[in-house]
Amino acid sequence: MQLYDWEDKPELNITPLVDVMLVLLAILMVIAPNIVFEESIKLPQGSTMKQLEKIPPVHITVHKDGTLKVNKDTFDLNAFGDNFYKYSRSLNLKATVLISADKSLDYGLVMSVLAAVKQAGFSEVSLATNG
Numbered sequence: 293m294q295l296y297d298w299e300d301k302p303e304l305n306i307t308p309l310v311d312v313m314l315v316l317l318a319i320l321m322v323i324a325p326n327i328v329f330e331e332s333i334k335l336p337q338g339s340t341m342k343q344l345e346k347i348p349p350v351h352i353t354v355h356k357d358g359t360l361k362v363n364k365d366t367f368d369l370n371a372f373g374d375n376f377y378k379y380s381r382s383l384n385l386k387a388t389v390l391i392s393a394d395k396s397l398d399y400g401l402v403m404s405v406l407a408a409v410k411q412a413g414f415s416e417v418s419l420a421t422n423g
Contacts, residue, residue, distance in 0.1 A: 347387045350414070354393035354405055369401070373408040380412035392420040 353361045358369040367375050389409050393402045402419070409417050 347384050349388040349390055350383060352389060352391045352405065352409070354391070354397060354402060356394045356396060360405065369405075372405060373411070376408050377412050380414070385413045386416075387414070388416040388418065389414045390418050390420050 351361075351363055354369070355361070360367045360369055360372055362376065362379060365379065367379075391402070391405060391409070393405070406417060406419070
């Protein structure tokens with residue numbers, strides 16, 4: 293007497309599973325456009341009163357003969373550090389400083405002007421080039 297037929301292959305009927313999944317997919321497709329995700333947040337208040345102020349840049353020009361022009365004022369190179377420190381008290385320290393120097397000048401001389409500008413409290417300093 294033989295109880296099991298080892299040659300038989302089990303068959304799975306997945307048709308009901310597919311039917312249920314298609315019904316769930318159809319329900320999801322109908323409901324999805326109606327789902328609204330809303331999260332209430334409190335935005336900070338912006339300052340409508342304060343306008344951005346445009347700070348005019350400070351132009352420093354170093355000439356071959358040892359004179360410096362800061363905007364329209366002329367300074368002597370030997371006393372530039374102290375005089376510029378006093379002069380900078382009337383300027384906005386957040387302004388951009390643009391240093392233009394003749395290319396025949398010594399590099400150390402231009403760097404001493406840059407150091408004097410940094411000591412005066414300016415943080416945005418640029419060296420101008422021709423190009």
